Amino acid sequence: MVDTPAGGAWKGRLMLGLMLAPAVLWLFALIVLPHVDLALLSFRERLAPRQYGASLAQYRTFFGEPLYWHVFVRTAVMSAIATALTLLFAFPVAWTIAKLTRGRTSALLFVVCLIPFWVSETVRTLGWMILLRESGVLPQLLAHLGVTDVPVELLYHDATILVGLVYTSLLFMVVPLVNSFESLDNSLIEAAYDLGGNAGSILREIVIPHATPGITAGCIVVFMLTLGNYLTPNLLGGKNSQWFTEQIYTQFITRFNWEQGAAFGFLLLALSTAMVWVGLKASGQRFGDVMRRA
């Protein structure tokens, strides 16, 4: 009888362990193990056939080769721009869903945001290609209307890549923003309006401070997804895309240089971690709070 509470606690812990086991196993087998292996790979060098030694050569190559550097920084900057644009487009959409519509209309708008995700990313991106390529719908239409003399190639520009990335990311920004806006009490907005606020000052003083965790969460998710995206930049940007994931792919698959590819992978991981950290510091948020909102 005396040991019942302790026994109960032990049972509780066992249950918790059992319930968490699949997730823990999954994390360990698919995330931790490969990363440990990749880390080991990235810190070695091929000395001769089937002969490897520990070295920092892979990282030295990255810092020594301007192309890699260039692509790395470009990927970061483009991802940041894509994130900012996604926020800009998602903001009014989320506001409409959360505050301006109710019930069915609001649910319908949400579904409209979700519909593109019923189609695979490849098909979605190919859809953009059908629309934008030189012989595609939009250039033909522009030429027909006389806006351009001949059909122009709309693919393979940075802007095209951004369009594709924003389109792919929109939902991941809309969801945390809608959650943030829905938790904002309407009477706060009315009170601010009543006290002389206008749209600009209410947005600045009330809405954005309230939604900061949601905005940060959305930005982190979108930035990570964009940074690690392979398909969209590659298909819409073609040879001009110069996305860092392509470099990783090339190293692993084309060059069969797994050591170099692993090092690039870790550099990308470091980059996204650093950017998330900077983002959190800049917005004065804590990671735990933000992730609860996401």
Added chain:
Amino acid sequence: MSAAAPEAAAPDLEVRSVVKRFTDHVAVDALSFSVRRGSFFSILGPSGCGKTTLLRMIAGFIQPDDGDIVIGGRSMSGVAPNRRPVNMVFQQLALFPMMSVGENVAFGLARRGVARAERLRRAEAMLERVSLSGAGHKRVDELSGGQRQRVAIARSLVLEPTLLLLDEPLGALDLKLREHMKIELKQLQAAFGTTFVYITHDQSEALVLSDHVAVMNRGRFEQVGTPQELYYAPATAFVAGFVGANNRIAGTVTAVDGPIAELVTGDGWSIRARCSRPLATGAAVEAFVRPEVAMLARVAGELPAGQTVHVGIVESLLFDGANSAVLLRERQSRFEFRIALPQTGRFADLKVAEQIFFSFDPERAVCFAAAGDHG
């Protein structure tokens, strides 16, 4: 601002036949009234009577379908809420949680372009006037319910509005704090001299706080008057039923003697009451008798002469200190009747099922034509 209107005499708020219709009902039905400068005006009514709609129209959040609202002599039609000389204290107070107490109070000043140093000084001065000096740096959630209330009022009054609207601001507080805040609100209003328009469904708040009370029902005012007038001379059955805990007795007129009518209930209990308007024999009526108007006696002869003596059986005793009452049933008709117990403690030994005599002055019992006969 029109120079012609004399400053002191002009009402701060004039509502002129304002109408607001929603798809399925008329929320505010051709309502007109005015509120004198510096007074405390309450709108009292049950939920759904249209009082919130009315208040939101005065604040500017809703546009009336018809009629005009004039504040400080200026028509408010087409004037946005942020441009009206009106501020509102919201039901849930709506303090900004992302700001400190001082920033909350300074918010409106900042919107008017008051320089930072000046608005912090004025916010602090205002906090001092509501006895919260030094609380400016605190977070909103560090304050107690009553303190938040004062911040909400300070935040509005710092803008020196012509009119302060209060939307049941005491509703969220617990009973004890509510009693305390009632007194504080009245003192604040007296100290600032700002015109307050207060809406509530709590008759005690309205009676205690106000100079004038309007009782609202179905989009219309049933009666506008001082709390005393509403209490002692209700103009309609609705007011009589809504203000104070009244005994409501429905019946048919059997005899009319000048202003006094005799009526009999369906169960055959006969009482006498004063008619607000002449009534004919046979008319269906509702009479209202206040619990404190009726008197109790163990011996019939102790009751005032000339009053009809009724016999009751004690049903239950409702002890509540100074508000104690006894619930009894008239012996014949079993009609339930509530009588306030005297403060002297004379009937403190009353027992359930005991038989007791009671009577009331028919002049102080009012009767109205029953609701169905109005129209």
